[in-house]
Amino acid sequence: MWLRPDAITVWRNPEVVRRLSWYRSVMLDEKPAKFMICKHVGLDEDPSCLKEMREPELWSLHDRLAQELRKAHESIREGSLSLKELEKPRLDFLRLKAELAERMLRSCRFCVRRCGVDRTSGQKGFCGLGREARVSTWFHHYGEEAPLLGGGGHPVGGSGTIFFTSCNLRCVFCVAPESMVILDTWVAKPLADVKVGDKILSVSFPAKPKKQLKLTFVKVLAKFMRKAEVYRVRTTKGDIILTAEHPILDYRRRWLAIDPPRAPVKATLMKEGMVVRFTVKPESFVEDxxxxxxxxxxxxxxxxxxxxxxxxxxxxxxxxxxxxxxxxxxxxxxxxxxxxxxxxxxxxxxxxxxxxxxxxxxxxxxxxxxxxxxxxxxxxxxxxxxxxxxxxxxxxxxxxxxxxxxxxxxxxxxxxxxxxxxxxxxxxxxxxxxxxxxxxxxxxxxxxxxxxxxxxxxxxxxxxxxxVGRAILTTAIIEDIELLGEMPVFNLETENNIFICEGFITHNCQNHDISFYPENGVVVDDRKLAAIEATLRREGAANINLVGGEPTPNLHVILASLVRLNVNVPILWNSNMLCSPEAMRLLVDVVDIWLPDFKFGNNCCADRLTAGGIDYVGTVLANLKLAQENGDMIIRHLVMPNHVECCTKPVLDMIARELDKDRLLVNIMGQYRPEHLVARWPEKWPDIARRPNAQEMHEAFDYARELGILFEPVS
Structure with missing residues (x-):
């Protein structure tokens, strides 16, 4: 989408190289990823014996093999041992971890909420998931921190990001995943990144009925977000996700909607087999x-x-x-x-x-x-x-x-x-x-x-x-209409009330019910997930970035996918760090670099601005300590308006005093914006119903400098 020159220049900073030395060596294929080392530690036993062992026995074996793994890892890091010198056992450590994750799923305790639901039977936990793992999208992400995009001897191939659905924190200001629109530069852009004032592709309706629709660019006047029940409309040219009242244009210039009476314009009932207008499918690539x-x-x-x-x-x-x-x-x-x-x-x-x-x-x-x-x-x-x-x-x-x-x-x-x-x-x-x-x-x-x-x-x-002024119109046939349930949705208001998203001609809804949510919740098993991971790496990704939502509820499928994955690549855990102690025991031996969020500096703010009910600060801090002992780390802190004193400064204090600040980087982020529930009901959360201002950001930066925290290379 765009060039990130800082992905190249960031590696000229010796402190970045030192603090992310293991991650960089794996990214450059100089060292094996930790999950690859796990495959060379284990027992000369038939893997089927795991099914016969009770869970306490599995944990006992796990802790013994963990000691062997860490010795091998340290020797490989120092250069006194290579992976080729280690033989592959019949029963490797990674298979054991995958089996333990499957056992934990029977009474789910992947996260600190420990809901105890038997997700193997189809019951859904607090995260809203049953047994299946669901991926909303996956791609080469060029918006992450500079060291995560490549560079330093590796092509700037972006972070191989896999977005899992659902979350166990449930902030009131989360941003939905992205659909694609086309800017006036013909560069495709995620809907989440579209700003008021951007010009995006649309069509103009001629005064005379028999004249053709013509391409034009229109200015975005407003952007909104809410949660609503949505449907996936599958067509021969691609899918679009929309609410029942949201209309799209058919080949006869009629508006079609799943629930016509609620549509903002006169609309016809949408059915399978109908033919709709289609323009051009948004495409993007990286300027490397x-x-x-x-x-x-x-x-x-x-x-x-x-x-x-x-x-x-x-x-x-x-x-x-x-x-x-x-x-x-x-x-x-x-x-x-x-x-x-x-x-x-x-x-x-x-x-x-x-x-x-x-x-x-x-x-x-x-x-x-x-x-x-x-x-x-x-x-x-x-x-x-x-x-x-x-x-x-x-x-x-x-x-x-x-x-x-x-x-x-x-x-x-x-x-x-x-x-x-x-x-x-x-x-x-x-x-x-x-x-x-x-x-x-x-x-x-x-x-x-x-x-x-x-x-x-x-x-x-x-x-x-x-x-502009040309007619670029083909058609697509509706093949299926599927109810997906309630999901976050985006809303745009444009100059002519029309814009093109994912190639379809769409109409603004008067009550801001326009909704797009690409490929939400596609079910993946371990085989599919491993194929996605391998494809991202072979296409130049610097790492595999496991994110969401939150990746933790999908731990069983993630570990099973690594058993199948035979491509060396750093594993990046991009998480809110509300993992349970058992989940952390499974993770510390396979994650090469941690990208944790540390949002709140006290449990009162955490309880008020999330689903609450947990010891947020204690859980996150304990997991950060364990993670730092077992990998490189970039901590993210999102500065929120009116929360510098109660959250930002306490978070930075804990990073400086409770962790080894000289072995990590911190991204002090100013990207907060009022979204989701806050955007819909700002009166309920007036303290965070605006963006952080320049004074608050400068105060956060100055305080980090006073504490000796290195944030400039990634903030």
């Missing part, structure tokens, strides 16, 4: 180093100059290199300058004589700069490189006018390279050959142009608006 190199190649070879000139002096000739990049579009110039700087070539913008005018540009006659740019513009084979190349080449040479996107050029090698990229991205095109003018590449259909923009991310805004 290969993307930047590709963009620079397309931009510089298209609009730049790299040559040599000779100077005669005193009877001798001297050859100098000359790099010149002068363009009229400031967005184009700034992008090239930014990418060069991030890749080690910082250049200042200069005024350059260009014909009869002065333009801004980048110029250099230095050999080291010239050679570095030559190196950066060497072709690569990755898909990301071709995405960048096509974006840079289009910004340099392309245009979108009339009915087609064209990229002309006299260099057939560059055009061939562009054709190969389009083939790899699956975008149809035509190669046009002419005798008296430049050959060019043409993309004619509107949906193919939209895919080109979403799969390459060109940077010149004026070229991206060429699709």
């Amino acid at each position: 180093e290969d993307y930047m190199r590709g963009y620079l190649t397309g931009a510089i070879k298209g609009d730049g100059t790299m040559t040599f000139y000779t100077v005669r002096h005193g009877g001798r000739s001297y050859v100098y290199p000359y790099f010149n990049f002068v363009v009229k579009d400031s967005e184009f110039l700034n992008t090239v300058r930014k990418y060069l700087a991030l890749l080690g070539v910082p250049l200042e913008t200069k005024n350059v004589n260009f014909g009869n005018s002065i333009k801004k540009g980048l110029v250099s006659t230095k050999w080291d700069v010239f050679h570095r740019i030559e190196e950066l513009t060497e072709p690569r084979k990755s898909l990301s490189w071709y995405r960048g190349f096509l974006a840079g080449f289009f910004d340099a040479e392309g245009s979108l006018s009339g009915r087609a996107l064209r990229i002309p050029n006299k260099d057939e090698d560059l055009l061939d390279m562009a054709c190969k990229g389009l083939d790899l991205l699956g975008i149809p095109y035509v190669y046009e050959c002419y005798e008296n003018r430049l050959n060019s590449i043409r993309i004619g259909r509107g949906e193919h142009i939209a895919k080109f923009f979403m799969r390459t991310h060109p940077k010149i805004s004026r070229k991206l608006y060429g699709l």
Whole structure:
């Protein structure tokens, strides 16, 4: 979605390297993840013997093997032992942990609430889950702390995040998972990240009935969130999750709703087999180093100059290199300058004589700069490189006018390279050959142009608006309508009361009942979860980020998936840390890095702003101590308005005095916003019915500095 340069620069901080040394070594595949070591510790026994053992016997065996595991781990960390020197037992430690998790599920005590429900029989615990684990979504997350995105010798592939459903804390201000909309830059963005003032893709209705619907961009006027009963509507082009009264447009321009009388516009009853309008499916990708190199190649070879000139002096000739990049579009110039700087070539913008005018540009006659740019513009084979190349080449040479996107050029090698990229991205095109003018590449259909923009991310805004006023409409057939139950939902209000989400044309509800919740609660077993984990790592993820909701209620499936997982990757536990002591015993030997939340500094605030009923501070602090003894750690603290004295400062005090502050990092977060129940009934929680202000954030930062807490690299 966007480049995070701090994922590269953060590893230049020696304290970050020291405090996250184990995690970094596993991320770089220099050391095996702890769950991999678990597979090399155990007994030469048949695994089936576990079924015959009573739970106390299993725990006794567990604690004995835990001692062996920690000795092996310490030796591997010090470099005196390698994993290859350890034989794989028939009954490994990880299988034992998975069996214990299954036993605990019979009288569930994964979290501190210890509800004791037999989830194996289908009963639901406090978390709302039975036996099944449910994943709402999984993807490469680029919004996490910088060290968790890669870098430091690893590609910036993002954090391999798996969002589990449900939670055992139940804050009154939780944010729902995300659906995708398309911004006016043709970059797909999660609905949760959309801000008031953003422009998103929509359609305009013509005055005459027989005229086509046209694409347009509309401003977001307001954003809301609540909890409501929702349905999943499955279609041949994808799914959309909505409330019964929320309408979508069909191919005859009728609004369809599951409960038409409650719809904000005149609507027809939605049924299976009906045909609805569909535009373009939102797509996203990461602009990594290969993307930047590709963009620079397309931009510089298209609009730049790299040559040599000779100077005669005193009877001798001297050859100098000359790099010149002068363009009229400031967005184009700034992008090239930014990418060069991030890749080690910082250049200042200069005024350059260009014909009869002065333009801004980048110029250099230095050999080291010239050679570095030559190196950066060497072709690569990755898909990301071709995405960048096509974006840079289009910004340099392309245009979108009339009915087609064209990229002309006299260099057939560059055009061939562009054709190969389009083939790899699956975008149809035509190669046009002419005798008296430049050959060019043409993309004619509107949906193919939209895919080109979403799969390459060109940077010149004026070229991206060429699709406004075009009709890009196909159809999708409704295959199934499924009731999912009550879930968090998002609400947007736009200028024309219409916007496109997940490709469908949707109407704002007057009572803010627009609701989207992508793929909520997909059931996964250990085999599916292991496949997701392996795919994320093979696609470049720096870690497996187990989060939610809360991952703890899904512990039995998570441990079973690690038994199947044979890809080395750091395991990251992203949790509210309300795990029970037994759950922590299972976790400490498989988690490489902990990402715990420490929200509240006292139990009174915790009880009032969550479901309450537990010793929040005591539980979290005890688990943090145990976690720090068994892995690297980045603690998150969310600063809430009016809670600096009662929560932020006490939390920072406990981190500084109860934990080893010199072995961890702290992310002091200012992202709090009134959501969920607070947004709906602010009068019930007036103290947190606004965002934290700058003074509160500065006070939190200053207090952390006084305590000697290192927070700057990740906050």
